[in-house]
Amino acid sequence: MSLPIHRWFRYSAGFAAPWVEEVLSEWYIQPGQVVLDPFAGSGTVLVVCDSLGISSVGVEAHPLVARISKAKLLWECDRFRVGAFAAEMLRRSQGQKPDISSYPSLIQRSFATEVLKTLDSLKSAWLSLQNSSPESELVWLALTSILRLASRAGTAQWQYILPNKTKRKVIHPIEAFQRQIETMKSDIRWMQAKAKRSLAQVVTGDARAFAESIPQKIDAVITSPPYANNYDYADALRFEMTFWGDVAGWGDIHEAVRRYLIVSSSQHSSRERLKVDDLLESDAVVPIRNELSNVMGRLAQVRETHGGKKHYHTMIGAYCRDISLVLRQLRLACKPGARMCWVIGDSAPYGVYCPIEKWIAQLALAAGFKCYRFDKLRDRNIKWKNRKHRVPLKEGLLWIEG
Ligand SMILES: C[S@@+](CC[C@H](N)C(=O)[O-])C[C@H]1O[C@@H](n2cnc3c(N)ncnc32)[C@H](O)[C@@H]1O
Incomplete structure (x- = not known):
């Protein structure tokens, strides 16, 4: 996270920028060709492509994640305007009367009172100044990206926030904000010395149905999808969304975010009340139906011995269906002979092994x-419900062509 622009927001990227650059160079991807990331996240692939003029x-x-990646791609803006917007926002924030009473408890518990008052004043100042300019959006990103630095709440593995755990190092919000603005200005200058303008486009949309919304034909795909390991991407930025008032609490996350994502967590499959038979009848899973049905059956059985709680059986079925739909869209969007690299891991919910990379490969062939x-x-080894199972797991690169 020390690379210019990439460092503007900490996110579970799945891979590092230098590795993306290596793959593009090995594939001889040149300016004029088009690279796609269907699970773009915070935009690592897109920022690397911009730096290479691709x-x-x-x-x-x-x-929220799409908005963050769009903001990172605004690096061609005038950095002095970013500085001026931030300075005016700081000036205005001093005249604000902070009101922190209406923040949900997650936010109240995560900040010291004075810190939250300062953040609320900064937020009100931004709201009073916001317009559709790049500097407005970049300063929004600066404020969003310092929330965790200014919070006393601990952060769990990945990005879940833990208000009951306090951390030692907290940075004063004004100091963190000013530092972030300086970092952004310096990174903008760095990028502008490398490239003239951004050639990246972010679609806020669903990888299961995107092909019609992009006019270009794709030469290469580099991506890391959510793994079928019960990590809830919808919940990852609940802290930031709650601060901005996009959601009031955990209960809103499904409607606001999760329902738009591919199914990769048991919260998702249980909330959608997915049915085993419907999932297995989907023509998207035909190429792996027998093995998938077997694994889903075993998961349903093991579930009974665990009090019937986690809906891993339908999570795995829906995950495979969704990945298959994404692969079909990729086939439509890609040129013949396109190359893809998927960073992917297998999984073993309740200790039942799911050969995810093999299934994705079979679904890719079936997609064409x-x-x-x-x-x-x-x-790698994963803890399920704080209990280690002994099924060996791995992570790797799935190279797909054609
Ligand atoms: C491993 S992360 C990718 C991170 C990315 N490589 C980066 O540079 O930040 C997977 C991403 O897929 C997104 N995602 C999940 N379901 C999606 C869908 N149906 N369409 C598009 N993106 C989706 C998640 O929100 C998450 O940001």
Whole structure:
């Protein structure tokens, strides 16, 4: 997270910018060609492409995450205007009368009172100044990105916020904000010395149905989808969304975010009351139906021995269906002979092994791609419900072509 622009917002990117650059160079991707990331997240692939003068398209279904990646691509703006907007916002914030009484308890518990008052004044000042300019959006990103630095709440693995755990190092919001603005100005200058303008486009939309919304034909895809490991991407930025008033609490997250994402958590599959038979009848899972049905059956059985709580059986079925739909869209969007690299991991909910990379490969062939290869990167072990199972897991690169 020390690279210019990439460092503007901390997010579970799935891979590092230098690796993306290596892959593009190995593939001889040149200016004029188009690279796609259907799970664009905070836009790592797009920012790398911009730095190399290569056109790119990103699809991201989480509205706040898509807004963050769009803001990062505004690096061609005038950095002095960013500084001036931020200075005016700071000036105005001093005259605000903060009112922190209406913030939900997650926010109240995560900040010291004086800190929250300062953040509320900054927010009100931004709201009074906001317009559709790049500087307005970049300063919004600066404020959004310092919330965790100014919070006393701990952050769990990945990005879940833990208001009951306090952390030692908290940075004063004004100091953090000013530092962030200076970092952004310096990164804008760095990028403008490398490239003239952004050639990236972010679609706030669903990777399961994006092909018609992009006019370009795609030469190459680099992506890291959510893994089927119960990590809830919808919940990852609940803290920031709650601060801005986009959601009032956990209960709003499904409607505001989760329902737009592919199913990769048991919260998602249980909330949508998915049915095993419906999932197995979907023509999207035909190529892996027998093995998937077997695994779903075992998960349903094991679930009974765990009090019938987690809906991993339908999570896995829906995950495969959704990934298959994404692969079909990719086939429509890609040129013949396109290359793809998926950073992917397998999973074992309740200790039942799911050969995810093998299934994705089979679904890719069924979608019309010609061949694949899997390179293991590392072994990993995952804790399910704080209990380690012994099923060996791995993470690696799935190269797909055709
Ligand atoms: C591993 S992250 C990708 C991170 C990305 N490589 C980056 O640079 O930040 C997976 C992303 O897929 C997004 N996602 C989940 N379902 C989606 C869908 N149906 N369409 C598009 N994006 C989706 C999640 O919101 C999440 O940001």
